[in-house]
Amino acid sequence: MKAQYGQVLLVDNGGFFPEQDDYQDAAWFLMDAMKVLGVDAVGVSEKELRYGRSFLLVNYKRSQAPLVCANLFERATKKTLVAPYVIKKVGTVTTGIFGLTSEKVDLGSSRDSLVIEDPATAAKRTVDELHKKGATVVVLLSMLGKVESEDLVTAVDGIDVVICGRNIPLLQKGRTIKATVACYGGEQGQYIGRTVVNLDPARKMTSGENDTYILGPEVGEKPEILTLVKSFEDSFNDKLRKKEKEKAVKVEQDRLNGGATTEQAVDHYLGAEFCQRCHKPEYDQWKTTKHSRAWQTLVDAKKDAVVECIGCHVVGYKQPGGFQTAEDASRLANVQCEVCHGMGTQHEAYPTQARRITAATCQKCHTQNNSPTFDFAVYQPHILHKAPDHMPELPKSQARERMLGAGK
Ligand code: HEC
Ligand code: HEC
Ligand code: HEC
Numbered sequence: 175m176k177a178q179y180g181q182v183l184l185v186d187n188g189g190f191f192p193e194q195d196d197y198q199d200a201a202w203f204l205m206d207a208m209k210v211l212g213v214d215a216v217g218v219s220e221k222e223l224r225y226g227r228s229f230l231l232v233n234y235k236r237s238q239a240p241l242v243c244a245n246l247f248e249r250a251t252k253k254t255l256v257a258p259y260v261i262k263k264v265g266t267v268t269t270g271i272f273g274l275t276s277e278k279v280d281l282g283s284s285r286d287s288l289v290i291e292d293p294a295t296a297a298k299r300t301v302d303e304l305h306k307k308g309a310t311v312v313v314l315l316s317m318l319g320k321v322e323s324e325d326l327v328t329a330v331d332g333i334d335v336v337i338c339g340r341n342i343p344l345l346q347k348g349r350t351i352k353a354t355v356a357c358y359g360g361e362q363g364q365y366i367g368r369t370v371v372n373l374d375p376a377r378k379m380t381s382g383e384n385d386t387y388i389l390g391p392e393v394g395e396k397p398e399i400l401t402l403v404k405s406f407e408d409s410f411n412d413k414l415r416k417k418e419k420e421k422a423v424k425v426e427q428d429r430l431n432g433g434a435t436t437e438q439a440v441d442h443y444l445g446a447e448f449c450q451r452c453h454k455p456e457y458d459q460w461k462t463t464k465h466s467r468a469w470q471t472l473v474d475a476k477k478d479a480v481v482e483c484i485g486c487h488v489v490g491y492k493q494p495g496g497f498q499t500a501e502d503a504s505r506l507a508n509v510q511c512e513v514c515h516g517m518g519t520q521h522e523a524y525p526t527q528a529r530r531i532t533a534a535t536c537q538k539c540h541t542q543n544n545s546p547t548f549d550f551a552v553y554q555p556h557i558l559h560k561a562p563d564h565m566p567e568l569p570k571s572q573a574r575e576r577m578l579g580a581g582k
């Protein structure tokens with residue numbers, strides 16, 4: 175289409191988060207992929223809130239995927255959760271694209287923090303604003319359902335194109351409703367719709383038409399995206415397999431222990447790879463500290479199987495979800511985030527715990543015996559994720575001699 179037409183916009187209607195509970199990885203991967211594909215705007219539905227509001231927001235920020243929704247508001251700030259619209263200039267045409275989500279849905283865990291405004295009110299306001307800002311063509315990404323989308327574009331003037339979403343039966347040929355070209359795409363990323371808009375000299379729509387195509391094998395793959403997808407799938411599948419295995423082992427253990435436990439409800443460690451997804455800068459800084467190499471120290475000293483040595487060089491030794499055996503090394507070796515911040519499953523409580531990382535947190539490991547030169551005021555600046563203005567010099571560590579014995 176890009177080869178055939180000079181001025182092309184690519185949009186996605188939203189509703190793309192997976193159905194499964196533990197498929198967060200697929201959700202953020204899709205957001206990244208849309209960015210790579212150069213999607214110009216992406217709609218939002220309650221599906222995108224299924225892993226919680228912060229998950230969506232963190233990945234929205236991180237991936238910079240161009241999410242739009244004009245009627246989804248934060249209750250506290252009265253601001254829209256994501257951008258209400260985007261304005262794109264392609265060639266000579268300035269197009270405004272906005273999103274609407276249905277009022278009739280359950281927002282799950284975000285129920286209390288978000289509100290959905292009446293779609294028609296939001297549409298009128300947004301269309302006006304887009305026109306004022308110079309958009310001559312207006313596109314609506316609608317998650318309202320078929321009848322509701324059609325009613326809305328009939329009631330609100332100025333919407334040139336609507337992409338209908340939410341359980342929409344596929345219509346290969348779109349329709350014109352009053353003055354709006356409507357697209358009824360299929361599901362599950364198997365189809366792509368093409369809406370061709372004819373413009374007058376003022377760049378306003380005079381007419382348009384829509385067709386939907388199935389993305390069959392004849393369409394071909396985009397090599398760089400295929401590589402990205404394959405490598406994602408491989409690591410994701412590995413992870414799922416591992417999880418399945420862990421579950422099976424757990425069930426077996428529970429059986430041996432005579433009955434099920436409530437492990438899932440018990441707080442546990444998750445590992446730094448999990449935290450990294452949302453806290454990349456902190457992770458990168460942590461990588462530069464000795465904490466991130468503490469396990470290698472034991473391996474080099476051939477002490478990685480010595481029970482007395484492991485505890486302070488890993489995460490949560492012998493605790494729920496913590497380091498149990500060398501098999502856990504890939505995920506839980508080294509002095510990781512949760513050693514200082516607490517179990518990842520208590521993440522919600524971190525903000526209230528902030529600035530409570532005190533000398534006592536460190537002295538669980540930096541004991542008189544193993545870290546005789548430890549002084550919180552001197553050591554702490556060296557592990558802070560943002561370098562402080564003053565960085566006191568660390569004393570020469572005596573740990574090596576102490577722990578490996580003199581002469582080694
Ligand atoms: C899905 C994204 C996500 C993941 C994964 C995640 N965090 Fe966070 N974290 C956040 C967000 C968002 C905040 C900001 C506070 C909020 O709104 O809850 C935050 C806040 C924090 C804070 C600061 C609290 C404060 O306000 O001072 C710490 C510390 C933290 N996270 C550590 C971790 C650690 C350690 C892990 C891994 C166990 C982790 N996070 C995993 C998203 C995430
Ligand atoms: C789970 C145990 C553990 C906790 C908790 C811990 N550390 Fe450490 N720390 C270590 C180990 C082990 C090393 C040595 C790593 C290596 O080099 O193999 C280390 C090394 C260090 C070093 C580098 C010292 C040098 O030789 O240059 C600094 C600085 C440090 N820790 C600061 C802190 C501070 C500050 C805290 C508390 C906020 C803290 N650590 C909490 C285990 C811990
Ligand atoms: C009570 C916690 C604890 C235990 C147990 C422990 N370590 Fe450590 N280890 C530390 C801390 C803390 C440091 C960093 C101390 C410092 O630099 O001030 C450290 C540092 C080291 C270092 C120096 C790393 C470097 O940067 O050069 C070596 C080597 C080491 N440990 C090996 C061992 C061995 C071997 C054992 C078992 C005999 C062991 N540790 C048991 C906490 C512990």
Ligand code: HEC
Pocket residue numbers: 446449450453456457458460465509510511512513514515527528529530531557558559560
């Ligand atoms: C040795 C202890 C230690 C480790 C390990 C550690 N942090 Fe921190 N982190 C701190 C301290 C200290 C602060 C400053 C705030 C405070 O005192 O609570 C902090 C603050 C933060 C904050 C709040 C933003 C900021 O910079 O103030 C985030 C987010 C965070 N850490 C994430 C992580 C993640 C993710 C990891 C692992 C990759 C990690 N931390 C590992 C000690 C640690």
